[in-house]
Amino acid sequence: MTGTAQAAPTPSQPGSDCAVRLVDAEKVEAVRSRMPADTDVTDLAVIFGLLSDPGRVRILIALLEGEMCVCDLAATTGLSESGVSHALRLLRGPRVVQVRRAGRMAYYSLADSHVRMLLDLGLTHVGHAGQDRLKMVSNN
Amino acid sequence: MTGTAQAAPTPSQPGSDCAVRLVDAEKVEAVRSRMPADTDVTDLAVIFGLLSDPGRVRILIALLEGEMCVCDLAATTGLSESGVSHALRLLRGPRVVQVRRAGRMAYYSLADSHVRMLLDLGLTHVGHAGQDRLKMVSNN
DNA sequence: AGATTATCTGTAGAGTTGTTCAGACGTTAA
DNA sequence: TTAACGTCTGAACAACTCTACAGATAATCT
Numbered sequence: 001m002t003g004t005a006q007a008a009p010t011p012s013q014p015g016s017d018c019a020v021r022l023v024d025a026e027k028v029e030a031v032r033s034r035m036p037a038d039t040d041v042t043d044l045a046v047i048f049g050l051l052s053d054p055g056r057v058r059i060l061i062a063l064l065e066g067e068m069c070v071c072d073l074a075a076t077t078g079l080s081e082s083g084v085s086h087a088l089r090l091l092r093g094p095r096v097v098q099v100r101r102a103g104r105m106a107y108y109s110l111a112d113s114h115v116r117m118l119l120d121l122g123l124t125h126v127g128h129a130g131q132d133r134l135k136m137v138s139n140n
Numbered sequence: 141m142t143g144t145a146q147a148a149p150t151p152s153q154p155g156s157d158c159a160v161r162l163v164d165a166e167k168v169e170a171v172r173s174r175m176p177a178d179t180d181v182t183d184l185a186v187i188f189g190l191l192s193d194p195g196r197v198r199i200l201i202a203l204l205e206g207e208m209c210v211c212d213l214a215a216t217t218g219l220s221e222s223g224v225s226h227a228l229r230l231l232r233g234p235r236v237v238q239v240r241r242a243g244r245m246a247y248y249s250l251a252d253s254h255v256r257m258l259l260d261l262g263l264t265h266v267g268h269a270g271q272d273r274l275k276m277v278s279n280n
Numbered sequence: 281a282g283a284t285t286a287t288c289t290g291t292a293g294a295g296t297t298g299t300t301c302a303g304a305c306g307t308t309a310a
Numbered sequence: 311t312t313a314a315c316g317t318c319t320g321a322a323c324a325a326c327t328c329t330a331c332a333g334a335t336a337a338t339c340t
Contacts, residue, residue, distance in 0.1 A: 021211045021286085023245070028215050031202045035216070038194075040266045041201075045194045047262060052189035053298075054181050061181075062171045070317060071161045075168050076175070083299065085318055104307040104316045105163070114265035118258060122187060125254035126180045161316085193328075210287060223329070225288055244286045244337045 050096060051118065055079050056087045060110065060119055063097065067109035190236060191258065195219050196227045200250065200259055203237065207249035 022028055035041075051057060058077040062068060070088070074081040088108055091097040098111035110116055162168055175181075191197060198217040202208055210228070214221045228248055231237045238251035250256055 022215055023209050023212050023286095027205075027208070028212050031205050031208075031216050034205070035198065035201060036263065036266070040263075041194050041197050043266045044262045045192050045197050047265065048188045048197075048258075049192035052185050052192045054178075054185045055298085057181050057185050057188075058175065061175060065167075065171050065174070068167070068171075069163050072163050072168050075162055076171050080300075081317075082301080082319090086298080089318080101317095106317060112265075114261060117261055118188075118265075121254060121257055121261065122184045123176065123180075125187065125252075125258075126176070126184045163316095195328085220330075221287075222289090222331080225286095226329085229288080241287095246287060 046094065047096075047115070047118075050091060050094065051115075051122070053087070055083060056091065057119075059084065059087055060091070060096075060115065061123075063108060063110045064116065064119065067100065067107045069105050069107050073108065186234065187236075187255070187258075190231060190234065191255075191262070193227070195223060196231065197259075199224065199227055200231070200236075200255065201263075203248060203250045204256065204259065207240065207247045209245050209247050213248070 036044075051060070055077060058079075059073055062073055062076045068076070070084050071081055073079075073088075074084045077084065079087070088097060088099075092099065095111050096115050097108050100107045100109070176184075191200070195217060198219070199213055202213055202216045208216070210224050211221055213219075213228075214224045217224065219227070228237060228239075232239065235251050236255050237248050240247045240249070
């Protein structure tokens with residue numbers, strides 16, 4: 001935060017070239033100390049990765065409205081039933097969705113309120129008012 | 141769209157097999173009508189995709205604290221400077237980050253408050269208190 | 281001018297991911 | 311029992327993504 005170095009790089013050892021080049025060493029150290037653990041960072045990336053496919057996004061948006069069976073999800077999203085099943089398996093692993101089985105039917109629903117919030121936030125970002133909750137001021 | 145069926149599949153035409161199978165046709169129609177446009181869904185998936193790589197997540201977490209130059213970002217995140225540059229180019233496209241150039245230095249900062257919120261929300265999801273804003277009750 | 285620095289870019293290869301097809305499994309109906 | 315149904319799974323293939331290396335560019339310094 002104090003960041004005394006502004007425009008001139010501060011080489012730790014002017015002669016040695018194995019040192020990492022830094023401009024604001026103080027800030028680097030501060031940010032590094034606040035950086036979450038590797039496992040947390042990768043977990044976070046995994047969650048976002050699950051939301052990085054249009055098909056899975058459609059499935060999750062559909063599930064925002066309540067539980068649905070696989071064939072209805074396929075009809076809603078335009079994916080094949082096999083595709084929906086594959087997608088749901090990925091989402092089941094990290095417990096983003098959960099299943100309720102009734103006979104040969106499988107009813108899926110959202111299992112994670114954070115994912116619901118991520119979806120809502122993302123939808124407002126993209127311009128689609130959607131679920132009209134999480135209304136917040138945009139100081140973009 | 142009468143679709144009062146609950147557990148028994150309602151074949152539109154008992155003889156024809158080219159029809160999509162539905163269980164709750166009414167709900168399918170309702171959800172389909174609320175489904176965002178294709179462009180919005182893919183845009184959303186693209187944004188989440190940008191957050192689906194640990195390296196980019198680290199870069200963005202670092203930028204939560206304020207602007208940084210490329211070499212400091214490399215030192216902070218452990219990525220190569222080339223890797224950071226490639227990552228920043230991806231993030232520059234959809235205006236997730238923005239550049240301020242001063243001489244030969246390039247100072248990057250977050251350009252999108254929604255992405256900041258997505259990151260904060262994701263960090264709380266993963267258990268890392270992090271930026272201690274966006275504190276909300278978890279009814280998981 | 282030439283050398284050095286910070287950043288950017290193109291390319292190639294390994295690795296991962298999404299989709300489709302074919303068939304498996306367990307459940308229900310005839 | 312046999313048949314139909316809903317869902318799940320494995321394998322194969324194209325498409326995409328990440329990483330590293332080499333080199334390009336533009337700014338600064340000697």
